[in-house]
Every structure is written in C-alpha cells, then in structure tokens.
Amino acid sequence: MKLLEERIRQEGLILSDTVLKVDSFxxxxxxxxxxxxxxxxxxxxFAGEPITKVLTIEASGIQFAMAxxxxxxxxxxYAKKKKAVTLTEKLYSAxxxxxxxxxxxxxxxxxxxLGPGDKVLIVDDFLATGAALVGLVDIVNEAGAELVGVGCVIEKSFQEGRSLLEQKGVRVHSLARIASMSPGEIHFVEDIPLIR
Amino acid sequence: MKLLEERIRQEGLILSDTVLKVDSFxxxxxxxxxxxxxxxxxxxxFAGEPITKVLTIEASGIQFAMAxxxxxxxxxxYAKKKKAVTLTEKLYSAxxxxxxxxxxxxxxxxxxxLGPGDKVLIVDDFLATGAALVGLVDIVNEAGAELVGVGCVIEKSFQEGRSLLEQKGVRVHSLARIASMSPGEIHFVEDIPLIR
Structure with missing residues (x-):
C-alpha cells in the first residue's frame, strides 16, 4: 500500500534495527x-471471502478492526489481555x-x-514475532470457526511472524512489509499475494 | 439516543445494581x-464547535473515538495505560x-x-465514577488545549462522574443515561443538554 509506505517514510521513527515508531498516525x-x-x-x-467477523487484540488493533x-x-x-470483572462466562484463551x-x-x-459458522479475518497493527497473532489463530481454531486469513498493517519481514503463520497454513497480507531498517533508513518488500 | 437505549434493553446484561454488561455490541x-x-x-x-482532535483512553474508548x-x-x-517501549518522549500523565x-x-x-491550539472532544464508553475522564480532562488542561466537552456512550447517572465533571465546568453529553438498574430492570433519564 503505497500511501502507507510513504507515510511510514515521512513520519515513522526508526529507533533501532527492530523498533519502528508510528505513533503519530x-x-x-x-x-x-x-x-x-x-x-x-x-x-x-480478502474480497470474495464471505467474512462474517473481524478479530483483533486490544488495544492498537482496534482502530484497524473497526475500519x-x-x-x-x-x-x-477484540480479544482482551486482562480479565474484565464483567467477563464471567466461558472463554477461549491463549x-x-x-x-x-x-x-x-x-x-x-x-x-x-466466536463459533462454528464464523468466517474470521484477523487484523492487527504489527506482524513481527507473530506471538499475538498465533494466539488468535489458535483461538479461532479452538472455536471451530473458519479462518479466512490475517491482515497486518505493518510487517517486519525480517522477523519470524509471517513464516510461523504460513506454517499453520494461514493466508497473510501485510500492507507495508519492511525488509530491513536502521535509524534513518528503511527498505520495503513488495507484498506478493500467496497463491492459494 | 433511542436506538442505543433499545439495544441496551435488548442485549445489556445487568449483573448487579452497578454492573451493566454490554460486551455483545x-x-x-x-x-x-x-x-x-x-x-x-x-x-x-457538539456541532458548531471547531473540534480539532478527539481524545479517549485505551482500550474500549477507541472504537467510539474512531467513530x-x-x-x-x-x-x-488514545491515552495509554501502560508505558510503551516506544514512548520515549515527554508525556502528560494523570x-x-x-x-x-x-x-x-x-x-x-x-x-x-496535544497542545495549545487543539480543541478537544473527549469520548469514552462509560461514565460512572468519572475517574478516567477527570484524568483526561486534567491532561487537556495541562497541555494548554481547549476542552470542548465530554461525550460518553453510557452514563450511570446514579454515580458521581457527571457531577465531578460539571464541577470542573465541563460540558457533558451521554447517549444513554441510566437512572437506576437492577437485574432484569433498567430506567433511563433523558439527556437534557446543558445551557452553556
């Protein structure tokens, strides 16, 4: 997504080889x-997929799940990281x-x-180690729902998240894929859609 | 907001005289x-106010701030409850x-x-004790920004949040105001806009 890549170039702050700050936008x-x-x-x-529900994790996935x-x-x-006092019923957890x-x-x-009959698109702001997203994928499977795929805003392609998800057979689309970065420099890879 | 009140009547779960669960919608x-x-x-x-920015608190305010x-x-x-590793600069805190x-x-x-020149609308899902919202109001004042008002989705009018905010001179609008509730029963008050 060119618009997003341009914005990351303009406003993203690269704090180290692994930490990118995009909190201005x-x-x-x-x-x-x-x-x-x-x-x-x-x-x-993900056009053509009869998605019934979007799933994300609080907090920074919410604006993209909403969109x-x-x-x-x-x-x-949105999955919760802390058990709310009002969350009294049975839970899926990871x-x-x-x-x-x-x-x-x-x-x-x-x-x-979440349950059988749901066709789920998972979205999140970052795909890096994939830890949170693998947790959500496991929850979708546990619920007996169908996972359509994972959409991430920014992927750190030099980390293992994408391959962890693809090993599970998950279709992944990221809108900006960072091949490498260091303070003052950032390189993107093109998002090549998987052949299913 | 009639649509919202109806939905609360249909889907809200009243767990006690003070706890209302609206996590299905x-x-x-x-x-x-x-x-x-x-x-x-x-x-x-808040029409007619030249709002430049909406402010909320993670996580459950995000969808309404986005809207x-x-x-x-x-x-x-959205204000953060935990300091992110990437949040390295100067902060307003409460x-x-x-x-x-x-x-x-x-x-x-x-x-x-957030700073002088910003005209801020604060929004959140619940107004009850007002603790979180008073914190946000204090931050807006500390930043030298102008507070246009506070908009809440659901107000527990039997708690002190609204009066705490109004004592600070804050204009408050809530879309559903609960006068009282107990399991199986809920009563709303009309939202009477303040004369400014």
Whole structure:
C-alpha cells in the first residue's frame, strides 16, 4: 500500500534495527482517514471471502478492526489481555509472550462471540514475532470457526511472524512489509499475494 | 439516543445494581454500524464547535473515538495505560483509580499530540465514577488545549462522574443515561443538554 509506505517514510521513527515508531498516525494518535483506507484495503485483499467477523487484540488493533469491519459491513471482536470483572462466562484463551515487554499474558475471548459458522479475518497493527497473532489463530481454531486469513498493517519481514503463520497454513497480507531498517533508513518488500 | 437505549434493553446484561454488561455490541464484540451512529451523534451534539482532535483512553474508548473522528473528520488520540517501549518522549500523565479493578494506574499521552491550539472532544464508553475522564480532562488542561466537552456512550447517572465533571465546568453529553438498574430492570433519564 503505497500511501502507507510513504507515510511510514515521512513520519515513522526508526529507533533501532527492530523498533519502528508510528505513533503519530497509527497507534497513539490515529489518522482516521488513513485507518479507513487501511480497512478498505483489507476488504479488497480478502474480497470474495464471505467474512462474517473481524478479530483483533486490544488495544492498537482496534482502530484497524473497526475500519475493516466498516469496509466489510460486519462486526468485530477484540480479544482482551486482562480479565474484565464483567467477563464471567466461558472463554477461549491463549498465552502470548511479549518480547518487547518480556512478559507472558493471556488473551481471551468470550465463547459467545466466536463459533462454528464464523468466517474470521484477523487484523492487527504489527506482524513481527507473530506471538499475538498465533494466539488468535489458535483461538479461532479452538472455536471451530473458519479462518479466512490475517491482515497486518505493518510487517517486519525480517522477523519470524509471517513464516510461523504460513506454517499453520494461514493466508497473510501485510500492507507495508519492511525488509530491513536502521535509524534513518528503511527498505520495503513488495507484498506478493500467496497463491492459494 | 433511542436506538442505543433499545439495544441496551435488548442485549445489556445487568449483573448487579452497578454492573451493566454490554460486551455483545459495544466493548468486546462491537457492532460497527452502531459505533458509527454513536460517532455521528457525538458530532451532532457538539456541532458548531471547531473540534480539532478527539481524545479517549485505551482500550474500549477507541472504537467510539474512531467513530467520532470519522464523523468530525479529525484524528483521534488514545491515552495509554501502560508505558510503551516506544514512548520515549515527554508525556502528560494523570493517575486514575479503577474502582472495578481496585488499582491505580497512570494514563499517559505524548506531549507531541496535544497542545495549545487543539480543541478537544473527549469520548469514552462509560461514565460512572468519572475517574478516567477527570484524568483526561486534567491532561487537556495541562497541555494548554481547549476542552470542548465530554461525550460518553453510557452514563450511570446514579454515580458521581457527571457531577465531578460539571464541577470542573465541563460540558457533558451521554447517549444513554441510566437512572437506576437492577437485574432484569433498567430506567433511563433523558439527556437534557446543558445551557452553556
């Protein structure tokens, strides 16, 4: 997605070879127009699939799940990282290890909102180690729902996330794929859609 | 907002005199169409104000800030509850006590995304004790930005949040105001706009 790559070049701050900061337009301050365009691009990439629900994880996936939900005209569900007092019913859960925070947390979804008959598109802001997304994929499988694919806004293609997902047979589309980066320099790879 | 009140009557689960669960359509699974309608209603209620930015707090405020941002055609910012590794610059912070979780946490916003010249609409899913919203109001004031008002999706009018905000001179609009509730029963009050 050229518009997104340009924006990353203009506003992204590369703090190290692995840390890219995009919080002026994607995940702290959010450019609502760009977020909507991202949602439309996910809908275009997965066109023809009868998606019934978008799934993401709080917090920074929510704006993109909302945008995809708008474009696809379906509801979305966001997995929670902390058990809410009101979350009293049966849950699907998966452990996720955060490498940036060096901690393992549980992601949970109420069993009421995912089940057989759902055709699910998972979206998130970043695909790096893939830990959170693998957790969501496991939850979709556990729920007996059908996984249509995973859409990510930014992929760090030099990390193992994509291959972990593809090993599970998951179709992955990322809108900006970073081949390599270092402070002051960033290189993108083209998003080559998988032949299914 | 009649549509919202009806939905709360149909799908809301009242767990006690103070706990209302709306996670089938507002804050776990999200009805994107309803969320967009909520955003338009906030835009209508604050029409005529030259809002430049919508502010909320992660996670469950994000979908409504996004919807308001879409309706107003402005970006939104969500305050973070945990310091991200990429959040390295100067922050505005406020302590917030969560009564449901019985813990105090810091909410933070990068100083880059709020400042004099901004006319801010704060939105959130619930107004109850007002703790989180008072924290956001304090941050807007600290930033030297102008606060246009606070828009909440659901207000527990039997709790002190609204009066805490109004004591600070804040204009408050809630789309569904609950006068009282108990399992199986809910009563709404009309939202009477403040004369400014």
């Amino acid at each position: 994607l995940n702290h301050q959010v450019d609502t127009k760009l977020a909507l365009a991202i949602g439309r691009e996910f809908a275009r990439l 995809a939900g708008i474009a696809l005209d379906v509801p979305f569900v 452990p996720v290890h955060s490498f940036t925070r060096q901690e393992t947390y549980q992601v949970s979804i109420s069993q009421k909102y | 507002l804050n776990h699974q999200v009805d994107t169409k309803l969320a967009l309608a909520i955003g338009r209603e906030f835009a209508r209620l 308001a941002g879409i309706a107003l055609d402005v970006p939104f910012v 302590p917030v006590h969560s009564f449901t979780r019985q813990e105090t946490y810091q909410v933070s916003i990068s100083q880059k995304y």
